[in-house]
Amino acid sequence: MENRLAEYWRKNISIVCALLVVWALVSYFCGIFFVKPLNAIHLGGYPLGFWFAQQGSEIIFVILIFIYYKLMSNLDRKYDVHE
Amino acid sequence: MSILAWTYIMVGLTFGLYIFIAWASRVRDTKGFYVAGGGVPPIANGMATAADWMSAASFISMAGLISFLGYTGSIYLMGWTGGYVLLALLLAPYLRKFGKYTVPDFVGDRYYSDAARFVALVCAIFVSLTYVAGQMRGVGIVFSRFLEVDVNTGVIIGMIIVFLYAGLGGMKGITWTQVAQYTVLIIAYLIPAIAIAMKITGTPIPQIGLGSHVVTGQHAGKYLLDVLDQLNRDLGFAEYTQAFGPGQKSMLDVFCITLALMVGTAGLPHVIIRFYTVPSVKAARLSAGYALLFIAILYTTAPAVAAFARYNMIDTLNDKPYTEAPSWFKNWEKTGLIAWVDKNNDGIIQYRAGKPFKGKPVFTGETGPLGQRLVKNELTSSPNELYIDRDIMVLANPEIANLPAWVIALVAAGGLAAALSTASGLLLVIASSISHDLYYRMINRKASEKQRLLVGRVMIAVAVCIAGYFGINPPGFVAQVVAFAFGLAASSFFPIIILGIFSKRANREGAICGMIAGIVFTAIYIIQIKFLHMKPWFLGISAEGIGVVGMLINFIVTIVVSSITKAPPKEIQDLVDSIRTPRGAGAAVDH
Structure with missing residues (x-):
C-alpha cells in the first residue's frame, strides 16, 4: 500500500x-x-509572438487545466484513491 | 428613454436580484458562513471565482491600460490568468483535501505554530484590505458617473448593499450572488465588444476581429494591427505590437512582472478560499478549470477591445477640428477625464506621443473660444494636445460605437457587479481571518457556534466601514499599494504553501524564517521604489515584479533553515501524506 x-x-x-x-x-x-523572432511569422493579422502573449497563452492555460482534470481523474481511479 | 432612466432600471434590477439571492441562501451555521457548507457545484464555483477575481480593475481599467501599452499590456493578460494554472495544479486540490476554512489555518496547522498562523493572518488581512479600498472607490466612481449622485453617496449605497448580502448570507450568499454578478458583468462586457468588432472588422467575434482586416474608412483592407503599428509610428509612439522597444519595459522586467502577477494570483487568500467551497478534490480541480474558462472569456476579449478603442480614438479624433468632434468626446470632457489644449491655436485636435501638460487636468472653470474647457496645468513642450484618462476606454466604448442607451446602462451595471463581487469576497476573507483565525483559533477556543457567527457578522460590518472610509477618503497611495498586495502574496504565502504540500521536510522554523525574509525584502524594495522614489536597483526590476525575487528568497531560506533544524513531527508528515491522496475529503471541518 x-x-x-x-x-x-x-x-x-x-x-x-x-x-x-x-x-x-x-x-x-x-x-x-522569443516574442521578437516569432513576430516575423504571421497568423492572419496577428504577429505570432504577439498572438501568444495576448490570446494564445490564455486559451492554452484553460485547456491545460481541463487536461489536468482528466488525467488526474483517471490516475485517481487507477490507484483506487478516488472519492 | 434616457441613459439615466435606463441606468436606474438596470442597477435597480440587478441589485434587487443580488439581495433576493442573499435572502434565499441566508445561513445559520459557521460552515455555511465561511465555506458555503462545502456544497457548491464546480461550474457555479467557477463562475463565482471568476466574479470574485475580476474586479473593477479588470472590467474598467485593463483594456484601457492595454490600449496605451500595446504588447506590454500582455503582462496583465498572462499574469492574471497564468496564476490559475499554478493554483489548479499545485494548490487547489491539496488545500481542498486539507479541508479547513482559511489560508492561515493551513499555515498554522501544517507548520504546527501559532506564530506562523499569526504572520499568515496579518498578511491575509493586509492584502485584502489593500484590495478592498480600491474596489469601494470603483463603486463610487461608477455611481457618480452613471447615476449622477455624489461619489460619497455612491460609496455608502455600495457599502449597504455589500453588507446586506455578505452579512446575511456569508460565503453561501456571496457565492450565489457572485454567480449572478458574473453573468451580468460578462454580458455587459461582450455586447459592446461584439458590436464594435462588427463595426470595425465585420466579424462578430472580437478575438478574431483583432487579427482581421479593417472593413471601412481610409484604412479599409489592411490588417487592424498593422494599421495600429503604422498610426503609433506616425504619431511618435512605439509600435503597438512591438516588444521591449525604447521607453518600454525590458525583457527581464516583463518576465518578472508576469511571474509575480501569476504567483501573486495563486497566493491571494480570497481566491484560494473559494476552493474550500466545493464538495470534493475532483470538484476543486474542475472548478479551477471553469474559473479560468470564465475569466479567459473576458481576458481574451479585453485586448481586442483595447485595440478597437485605440483605433477608434485616433481615427475619430486625431487631426480633426474640435468643433466637429463626436458627442461622446464632449460628454467625457464634462467629467474631466478628457481635456484638450489648443497649443498651436489651429482649432484642430493633435494627438501625439508625450503628455500634453503636467499631471491631471485642473480646470479654470472657463471655456475657450471653441467651447473647450481650459486647464491651469503647466504645458509641456510635446506637440500632443490631448489628455485622455485610460479608464474611459471601456466605459466610453458603447457611446463611441453609437450603441443604444440600454447598453450604456448595462455597462454601468457590469462595472458595479465587478466591483461589488470582488469587494464582498475580500470582506469575507477579512471577517473570517479575524473571527475564525484570531478569535476562535487563538483567543477563545470554547466559543459557541452562535458567538462565532455573531463575531463573523460584526467583523464584516467593521470591514465594510473601513473599506467605505477608504472609498470616501482614498489614500493617495492606492495605486502604489497594489504592487504590495501581489508582492506580499507572492513572497509570503505561495512558497510556504507549495513547500507545505510538496516537501515533508519543510518545518516550522524554516517557514517562519522564510516568510519573514521574503516579506521584509519585498516590502523594503517596494517602499524604496514607490515611496522614497529610488531607482529600481535590483537588475532594473520594477516594484511590481520584485515579488518574484522575494519568493525565491522565501523558498531558499525555508529550505535551508528546514534542512538544518529538526524534521517536523510524525503527525505532520502523516498530514502531508493525507493531503496528497484525494480519498476521504469530507466536508471542510473547523477544528
Missing part, C-alpha cells in the same frame, strides 16, 4: 511537471523570450 501511494504521488508529480512545461513554454518562451 505504501509503495502504491508513493508511485501514485510520483505519477502525479510527472503529470504536473509536464503540464507546467507547456505552461512556461507558451507564456514565457513564446510570449516573452
Whole structure:
C-alpha cells in the first residue's frame, strides 16, 4: 500500500511537471523570450509572438487545466484513491 | 428613454436580484458562513471565482491600460490568468483535501505554530484590505458617473448593499450572488465588444476581429494591427505590437512582472478560499478549470477591445477640428477625464506621443473660444494636445460605437457587479481571518457556534466601514499599494504553501524564517521604489515584479533553515501524506 501511494504521488508529480512545461513554454518562451523572432511569422493579422502573449497563452492555460482534470481523474481511479 | 432612466432600471434590477439571492441562501451555521457548507457545484464555483477575481480593475481599467501599452499590456493578460494554472495544479486540490476554512489555518496547522498562523493572518488581512479600498472607490466612481449622485453617496449605497448580502448570507450568499454578478458583468462586457468588432472588422467575434482586416474608412483592407503599428509610428509612439522597444519595459522586467502577477494570483487568500467551497478534490480541480474558462472569456476579449478603442480614438479624433468632434468626446470632457489644449491655436485636435501638460487636468472653470474647457496645468513642450484618462476606454466604448442607451446602462451595471463581487469576497476573507483565525483559533477556543457567527457578522460590518472610509477618503497611495498586495502574496504565502504540500521536510522554523525574509525584502524594495522614489536597483526590476525575487528568497531560506533544524513531527508528515491522496475529503471541518 505504501509503495502504491508513493508511485501514485510520483505519477502525479510527472503529470504536473509536464503540464507546467507547456505552461512556461507558451507564456514565457513564446510570449516573452522569443516574442521578437516569432513576430516575423504571421497568423492572419496577428504577429505570432504577439498572438501568444495576448490570446494564445490564455486559451492554452484553460485547456491545460481541463487536461489536468482528466488525467488526474483517471490516475485517481487507477490507484483506487478516488472519492 | 434616457441613459439615466435606463441606468436606474438596470442597477435597480440587478441589485434587487443580488439581495433576493442573499435572502434565499441566508445561513445559520459557521460552515455555511465561511465555506458555503462545502456544497457548491464546480461550474457555479467557477463562475463565482471568476466574479470574485475580476474586479473593477479588470472590467474598467485593463483594456484601457492595454490600449496605451500595446504588447506590454500582455503582462496583465498572462499574469492574471497564468496564476490559475499554478493554483489548479499545485494548490487547489491539496488545500481542498486539507479541508479547513482559511489560508492561515493551513499555515498554522501544517507548520504546527501559532506564530506562523499569526504572520499568515496579518498578511491575509493586509492584502485584502489593500484590495478592498480600491474596489469601494470603483463603486463610487461608477455611481457618480452613471447615476449622477455624489461619489460619497455612491460609496455608502455600495457599502449597504455589500453588507446586506455578505452579512446575511456569508460565503453561501456571496457565492450565489457572485454567480449572478458574473453573468451580468460578462454580458455587459461582450455586447459592446461584439458590436464594435462588427463595426470595425465585420466579424462578430472580437478575438478574431483583432487579427482581421479593417472593413471601412481610409484604412479599409489592411490588417487592424498593422494599421495600429503604422498610426503609433506616425504619431511618435512605439509600435503597438512591438516588444521591449525604447521607453518600454525590458525583457527581464516583463518576465518578472508576469511571474509575480501569476504567483501573486495563486497566493491571494480570497481566491484560494473559494476552493474550500466545493464538495470534493475532483470538484476543486474542475472548478479551477471553469474559473479560468470564465475569466479567459473576458481576458481574451479585453485586448481586442483595447485595440478597437485605440483605433477608434485616433481615427475619430486625431487631426480633426474640435468643433466637429463626436458627442461622446464632449460628454467625457464634462467629467474631466478628457481635456484638450489648443497649443498651436489651429482649432484642430493633435494627438501625439508625450503628455500634453503636467499631471491631471485642473480646470479654470472657463471655456475657450471653441467651447473647450481650459486647464491651469503647466504645458509641456510635446506637440500632443490631448489628455485622455485610460479608464474611459471601456466605459466610453458603447457611446463611441453609437450603441443604444440600454447598453450604456448595462455597462454601468457590469462595472458595479465587478466591483461589488470582488469587494464582498475580500470582506469575507477579512471577517473570517479575524473571527475564525484570531478569535476562535487563538483567543477563545470554547466559543459557541452562535458567538462565532455573531463575531463573523460584526467583523464584516467593521470591514465594510473601513473599506467605505477608504472609498470616501482614498489614500493617495492606492495605486502604489497594489504592487504590495501581489508582492506580499507572492513572497509570503505561495512558497510556504507549495513547500507545505510538496516537501515533508519543510518545518516550522524554516517557514517562519522564510516568510519573514521574503516579506521584509519585498516590502523594503517596494517602499524604496514607490515611496522614497529610488531607482529600481535590483537588475532594473520594477516594484511590481520584485515579488518574484522575494519568493525565491522565501523558498531558499525555508529550505535551508528546514534542512538544518529538526524534521517536523510524525503527525505532520502523516498530514502531508493525507493531503496528497484525494480519498476521504469530507466536508471542510473547523477544528
